[in-house]
Amino acid sequence: MLEGPLWGIWNAMSPLNLLFGLIGCILGTLVGVLPGLGPASAVALLFPVTISLPPVPAIIMLGGIYYGAMYGGSTTSILMNIPGESSSVPTTFDGYEMAKQGRAGPALAIAAIGSFVGGTLAIMALSFTGPLLASLLFYFTAPDYAGMIFFSLVSLATLSGKSILKGILMVLTGMLLATVGCSLGGIPCFTFGSVKMMGGLDLVSMVVGLFGISEIMVSLEEEVATISRAKLGKLMPTLQEMRNCIGCTLRSTGLGFFLGLLPGMVPTIASFMAYDVEKRVSRNRANFGKGAIEGVCAPEVANNANAQAGYIPMMAFGIPPTPTLAMLLAALMIFGLEPGPLLFTKNADFVWTIIGAMYVGNAILLILNLPLVGLWARIVHIPYKLLAPIILGLCFLGAYAIRDDMFDVAVAVLFGIMGYMAKKFDWPTPPLLLGFILGPKLEGYLRPSLSVSGGSMAIFFTRPISLGFILLTFLLIGIRFYLRKIEKTGQAQV
């Protein structure tokens, strides 16, 4: 008699479960590959269909869409410098460089393998610790989150640009753009009297504009995208490259997993953080931004580990860390499978089957993605004049689908122009995205912290977790200045 995880895997391999797992993984990969279409909208669309299915296959399918999208997001990042999901933005930094050097194959392969390893390690942690780890989130209070986000903002501001000042300015612009809309008190901000603007700017239109439309504009200007001229090269990474990625994979899994346990720390934040960490600690750090394979591996590992870890607070306490998991939670409740500690005892069979399905799903995705590497890599041989309108159409579709409104398409076009200008004048765009994502989160934790302390900043220095993050932030700034000084004196001597 099989028990626990093994029983779950066995159960997840029953023909019906396997079929729906496969459907979910394929849909997820597709949603991931297509820029602008995210897992949250795909799950929302399929929601009425799934609730008429039996519970187990339905949850397996929705889960497949969620982690499938994490796999698929890297494909266009690497091949066209256009991220399929916001969580794959950091993958473009080195992935596209690799593709330009004719190493698209190894980049795609490492993204798939890294995703598989990161995902699987995270599920193993999930199946061995169960709901225990979920309690971690109760140790974090508002000031602690504020400290953590402050740390992330400072450390990520200088991620991809050469100039620290430009990076910080872009982060601040992103934070400012995020305030467009209605404040918590119901007061319109920066809406210029327009009701559409009250709804705010959406992340999707920002991502497809800044990274999709602008890239197409730049590529069309260069007439032939440089990448099409590159040779296909070999498809698999070398053994040495794989070995180099081991440390990076373990670190990124840990980071992605930890962030996944906390509500609001979405995969995008995890992948940026993982890239940032590797850029600092990897032995190959000098090559980051110039086609380092670790730079592709880190974000892809982290976003998968993050996506899988998100199941823990969702199943243990009904607290969904991401919007997609909120939909999954709702599906569980409609099936009468209420999350909570009792789910693990009362419906242990169900829990193990879902966990088993995650193992199986990751294996399916690896099998699905590795042979596709050759196929995807050939996409770049399609003439760009045919490819560009298709991608542009998908970008517009994704923006339109946010709330069935042309307003968001117009916003995407404006972001496209902005991204184009930024590329021309060498301003980094990823910090803008980070400011846009993290700014409202910082506000969301700063406000309650300061209202409880009566406006005193001391609250951030009296709690161990938030104090820790603030010290870490200053340490980081200190190290950076120290390294700069060494660099300068070194150059002077030469």
Next chain:
Amino acid sequence: MYFSLTRFGFSAFIILYLAFPSIFCQAAEYPSKPITLLVGYAPGGGTDLAARLISGYFSKKWGQQLMVVNKPGGNLVPCVLELYKAKPDGYTLMVDTNGASSIQTAIMRNLPFKLEDRIFLTNFLINPTFYFCSANKPWKTLKEAAEYAKKDPANFKWAAMDISSTTTLSLIQFLDAIGVDILKTKKMDFKGGPDVMVAGANGEVDFANYGIGPALPLIESGKIRPLALISPQRIKRLPDLPTVKEEGFPGLTAAQWCGISGPPKLPKEIVAKWDQEMKKAAADPEFTASIEKLGMIVHYLPSEAYKKMVWDEMKLFTDLAEKIGVRPK
């Protein structure tokens, strides 16, 4: 050459149908084409789920697709404006809530539409919220919590969300009812439901309010202590949890509801159709069971009663908003 009457008739029908589809449609009974259901919230929340359940149920029953279209953000103003601009033919309706109707009118100024123009078709559910605190707080009942708030209002921390949410308004209503000056208390503004639940569970706040459905796992795990349900009746899932009325606070009426609303000048026949159909659905055990699984209650109200409820609530919230200075007189 031969002539087939059937073939001619068939082709003539197709050509006529394609050229003037309305000839054939007008005769058909409502709904004869897909209906758009606007939802002012992002996918995954309580109202969105209720809308998706309604969509699934009536799509099957009527053989016409009900499409849920999410228009989140902007304190629900963009979504409501979209409804008012729609053609009043019954093919664009909105899943209405307190936030989109009574609270919005009470809190916001210069709205680009008027509440009195809206057509209220039928109310169908209550999504009960509940007052709660962390399990490590000393108070066990709503009355004890009230005593504590009265004794030391300056240290009474409560979790608010954005001002257009029913949960925030009902917390303000509670503090007002027990005679505590809201401006003296510590109001902590959180951005989302999960944050409120976590802050409630780890004791970061003393008092909070949230939808009972999503909080069931935390109640079950003993992390939070439910104090009272804001609903006209108890829920099956937690039969021991008393309502606010039973706890001695009959004035706390800010229950979170969902209804169907339409654009101005919507014909009476469509209102009647929805009213009848929703009444039937409310008596259908399959429909009620799917709603109850989410921790919600089926609560059918016909058009007139629904409208009256919204107006009463609007007046109540306007008074409250003026009292705390959200909306200047």
